[in-house]
Every structure is written in C-alpha cells, then in structure tokens.
Amino acid sequence: MNTKFQTIPDIIVARLPRYLRALSILRQKGETTNSKELGTFLGYSAAQIRKDLSQFGEFGKQGTGYNIDFLTEQINNILNLAREWKMILVGCGNIGHAILNYSGFSANGFHVVAAVDSDENLIGKVINDQITIQSINNVEQIIRNHQISIAMLTVPASVAQETAEELIKYGIKGILTYAPIILSLPSDIRVEYIDPVISLQHITYYLN
Amino acid sequence: MNTKFQTIPDIIVARLPRYLRALSILRQKGETTNSKELGTFLGYSAAQIRKDLSQFGEFGKQGTGYNIDFLTEQINNILNLAREWKMILVGCGNIGHAILNYSGFSANGFHVVAAVDSDENLIGKVINDQITIQSINNVEQIIRNHQISIAMLTVPASVAQETAEELIKYGIKGILTYAPIILSLPSDIRVEYIDPVISLQHITYYLN
DNA sequence: ACGTGTGAATTTCTTCACAGCC
DNA sequence: GGCTGTGAAGAAATTCACACGT
Numbered sequence: 001m002n003t004k005f006q007t008i009p010d011i012i013v014a015r016l017p018r019y020l021r022a023l024s025i026l027r028q029k030g031e032t033t034n035s036k037e038l039g040t041f042l043g044y045s046a047a048q049i050r051k052d053l054s055q056f057g058e059f060g061k062q063g064t065g066y067n068i069d070f071l072t073e074q075i076n077n078i079l080n081l082a083r084e085w086k087m088i089l090v091g092c093g094n095i096g097h098a099i100l101n102y103s104g105f106s107a108n109g110f111h112v113v114a115a116v117d118s119d120e121n122l123i124g125k126v127i128n129d130q131i132t133i134q135s136i137n138n139v140e141q142i143i144r145n146h147q148i149s150i151a152m153l154t155v156p157a158s159v160a161q162e163t164a165e166e167l168i169k170y171g172i173k174g175i176l177t178y179a180p181i182i183l184s185l186p187s188d189i190r191v192e193y194i195d196p197v198i199s200l201q202h203i204t205y206y207l208n
Numbered sequence: 209m210n211t212k213f214q215t216i217p218d219i220i221v222a223r224l225p226r227y228l229r230a231l232s233i234l235r236q237k238g239e240t241t242n243s244k245e246l247g248t249f250l251g252y253s254a255a256q257i258r259k260d261l262s263q264f265g266e267f268g269k270q271g272t273g274y275n276i277d278f279l280t281e282q283i284n285n286i287l288n289l290a291r292e293w294k295m296i297l298v299g300c301g302n303i304g305h306a307i308l309n310y311s312g313f314s315a316n317g318f319h320v321v322a323a324v325d326s327d328e329n330l331i332g333k334v335i336n337d338q339i340t341i342q343s344i345n346n347v348e349q350i351i352r353n354h355q356i357s358i359a360m361l362t363v364p365a366s367v368a369q370e371t372a373e374e375l376i377k378y379g380i381k382g383i384l385t386y387a388p389i390i391l392s393l394p395s396d397i398r399v400e401y402i403d404p405v406i407s408l409q410h411i412t413y414y415l416n
Numbered sequence: 417a418c419g420t421g422t423g424a425a426t427t428t429c430t431t432c433a434c435a436g437c438c
Numbered sequence: 439g440g441c442t443g444t445g446a447a448g449a450a451a452t453t454c455a456c457a458c459g460t
Contacts, residue, residue, distance in 0.1 A: 011451075017409035021390060034419060042390060046419090047453050054421055063418045063460045080412045087408075098306035099404075104388060108405045149415055150408065174411035176404060180312060182229060182250060190414045192407035196307075196384060197316045199400035200295075200358065201225035203382035204288045206398045207357055219429075242441060254441090255431050262443055270442045271438040 012052050016075050018042055019049075023075075027068045034065030085110050086148045088172075090163060091155035092117040092125075092133050095178050099152060100127040112152070114142045143170040153177040164191075220260050224283050226250055227257075231283075235276045242273030293318050294356045296380075298371060299363035300325040300333075300341050303386050307360060308335040320360070322350045351378040361385040372399075 022041045026033045035046040042049075053059050053066075059074050060066045076082050087105070089096055089112050099105070100115060116136045117123065125133045134142065142148070151172045155163050160179035167175065174190040177183060180198075183191055230249045234241045243254040250257075261267050261274075267282050268274045284290050295313070297304055297320050307313070308323060324344045325331065333341045342350065350356070359380045363371050368387035375383065382398040385391060388406075391399055 009450075013413045014410055016413070017403075017406040018390070020409065021388065021403075021406070025389070036419080041392075045453065047455095048451090050419090050421060051452075058421070060420050061460065062420045062458070065419065078413065079409050080415060081409060085408070085412060094306040094309040098302040101302040104405055105408075108409075110405065110408050150411065152404075173415050174408075176407050176411065180229065181233070182226070184249075190411045192411055194402055194404060194407060195229075196360075196402060197312055197318065198225040198229070199384050199402060200293070200313075200318050200382075201228065201287050201289060201316075202222055203358065203384065203398045203400055204293060205221050205224070205286065207288060207381050217428075244441085253431065255433095256429090258441090258443060259430075266443070268442050269438065270436070271440045273441065 006055075008055055012055060013079075015042075015044070015052060016079055019052075020072060020075055020079075023068050023072045027072070031069070032065050032067055033071075035060070038066075081109060083109070085150055086113045086146055087111065087150045087152055088113065088139070088143060088146075088148045088167075089115040089152050089154065090117075090136070090139065090167065091153060092119075092122050092127075093154060093156075096152075096154040097127065099154065100131060110150075113146050113148065116142065118155075139166070140170045143167070143172060147171075149173045151175050153179055155179060157181040214263075216263055220263060221287075223250075223252070223260060224287055227260075228280060228283055228287075231276050231280045235280070239277070240273050240275055241279075243268070246274075289317060291317070293358055294321045294354055295319065295358045295360055296321065296347070296351060296354075296356045296375075297323040297360050297362065298325075298344070298347065298375065299361060300327075300330050300335075301362060301364075304362040305335065307362065308339060318358075321354050321356065324350065326363075347374070348378045351375070351380060355379075357381045359383050361387055363387060365389040 022038055026041065035049040039046040039049045056078050057074065059071050087110055089099055092115050096115065100112060105112060112131060114134060115131050116134050116139050118136045122133045123135050149172060151167050153160060153164060153175055157179045160177060160181050161183055164175055164183050164185060168185065168189055176192050176194065178194050180195050185191060230246055234245065234249065243257040247254040247257045264286050265282065267279050295318055297307055300323050304323065308320060313320060320339060322342060323339050324342050324347050326344045330341045331343050335341065357380060359375050361368060361372060361383055365387045368385060368389050369391055372383055372391050372393060376393065376397055384400050384402065386402050388403050393399060
C-alpha cells in the first residue's frame, strides 16, 4: 500500500462510495464483515474488494475480516468526508426544488447553503422553511463569502456551459450537473453527470 | 464487426448514449463529423471512438468521417431507441414530482404513462395536467395492461428492495432507481442507479 | 480454520500504426 | 490528403492462489 506516491486509478475511487453504502447496511447486522460478504453484496469479487482496499492501507485482520466502523472511518478519510461540505445550488426549477427538499445530502455531510436562480419570480422564495432563493447576480459574492467549492448545476442545458465557466471563475472546484450536456472545462475541475436519459438508454440496449 | 455472435462489453454500451448526446450537438454545426472531433468533444481518444463503433458495423467513410444523421440512426437502432418506451413511476415524493414535470424523458422517447404511490393523500392528484397519481395497489394491473417494461423507482430506501421485487413479478425488466441502496435482483433485470451522494463523494476525493 | 494482502497470471480495455478506400 | 477499420502492441484491471497472521 502507498497513498503518497502512487496515484489511485479513478475506477477504484469510484467504487469507494459504494463500499460506504454497503457498509452502512451491513453494520445493521453486525460489527464486522469480510471481502466475500462485501463483494457478494455489491456484485464484485472478493479479490477485488481486497485489492481495492489494499491500495490505501491494511484495514482488515486475517481470520476476522474488517471492522465495519473502522473501515467506514478509513474510507471516509480517504474520500475527504471527515468534514462538512458546503454546496451551492444553481438553478431552482423542478430538479432544483426536489434537491432543496431532499434530506439525503445533509444526512451525508453535504449542505446546500445557498440557492440561486435567474428567474425574478423565484427570487425571495423560501424553500423547506430553510433556504431563500437568491439572484444569480449574487453568485460570486455567495461563493466567495461561504468559501464554497462544490456546485450543483440544475440550469437548462442551453446555459449550462457558460454558467459552469462562471462558477469556476469564482472558485468552484467540483460540479454535479444535471444538465443533459457534456461540459468542456479545465481538467482540474471535477465534474460528475447525472443524466437519467443516458441511464435509460443504457438499459434499453438489454431490453427488447 | 459482428453483432450476432459476439457479446459487446458493457463498457462500450455505456458509452453509446454519450455518443448520441455529442452527435445531437455536433449536428447543429454540420452534417458530418469524425472520430477526432467526436473524441475531443467527449474526452475519448479518436481510436476508441472508431474501435467502439466498429463493434457494430462500418458506419464511417474513409476520408470523410461519419454522417451524423446516419450514425445517430445506427446508434439508436443498437440501443433499441427506434421506438417509444413506456415507463411507470413508482413513488411520487419530491423526486417523483420533479420527474413528472421533466420534459426530457418524452423528448427522448421515454413516456411516463402511469405514476403510483402508497400515500393516500397523493392518490388522485393530477400532475402537470397530464398524469394522475394512482394507488400502488393497482401497480400489477397497470404494468400488465400497458405492457410496461421499465420502472423508475423513487420510493424511500427502506422499501426499495421489496418494491423492486414486486415490480419484477409483474413484468418489469429494467429499473432506474433513485433510492440510495444497492438492489439485489435477478441478473436478467437491468438496474441503473442515480445516487447524487455517491457522485459527490467521488468528487470530494479530488478536492481538499 | 479463517480471511487478509499481494505478487503472478490472466483477462479486458485502450492505443498504436498502417493498409486501404474515398 | 484525409480518415476509417483493424490486427497487433501495450496498458490497465481483474482474478488467481497462497504465504502468513490471528
């Protein structure tokens, strides 16, 4: 194992959040698990689980397996989740509203601390008794004041690229976008796409 | 190329919907494209684009590249998109509501023909002047009557597994689930996950 | 006896590089 | 000249299999 001088393949990093999901469920049934159980649960091989984790350290015990709380803590550390993250929601249409009403983010340490939109009619609206939609004109000030590094982008596809570029200017480093468009951004910006149509089109290949 | 006796790696299938997204944008600028342009646009190598497409046929012309309309049609055929797909929405909370109000599905040939929920207070509610939320008790009848094979699952995590199992009994073959839980289902059922927390946790690995 | 961590073997995926056609 | 389609080469990911610690 070596976390300092080796860069971890992204394909492994991508699996770590799934490990967390699995661990939180397995925790309900016991204090320990092992690579076989975890693998069966997630649909991966036991060897792959062990190989993945060994990239970051020696988290298991021979003969016993993994202590779930300990492994969870380690993966949280690896993914920089041992802290709270502030996010800004950019675009407050249908999806934006659903996001503001969704409790799953804050339950996992991700807090939407501001929401902006360009639609005058939405500005000032209070969602979920918690957050007030602000003008997108304030976005620079909001991002800088709160030191926000993650944005959720739920604007129309037609303005997604330019909006993303603006956010980056103000210090955003990671973007979770729901716009059905491929963003062209500097390589140091992390972008994740949520595009249900792409997921559906993937499914239909296997149907008939 | 051989589409009959070779099974195509899923990693290639997964890229095809992205090609469609790219093609629809490139189409606005011209009638043809080539592997280099497409690759640059998507962040893949030109060789990979050619290799991927060659799995399914010879869609390009030497010296010219690919006719965008033709290539789009071919990929649509490969992904079984040259038809309309009916879907049922199971769970009409926040995310369910956002889905019902989202036009991106029907614009791509995916039609939500029914929506069900277990909450008595929601039943009978009309969304978007189009669809009436029905009782989940009717789900079998709805799926069978409409011959629906795709479900969008937006129920709470605690009931996602059992709900999915029920849907499969009635003939559902593909599930797009928003529940933050790993479903354990027969291998002939196609499942795609949309889990924004997993996406965020992937992003944070690269931030600090 | 159980189950990890890990080199080695294997399989899969990506890129190279070029013949061949437009 | 430009660009595809594709074997061959190379790189990456996965699985094997086992020594070793508990």
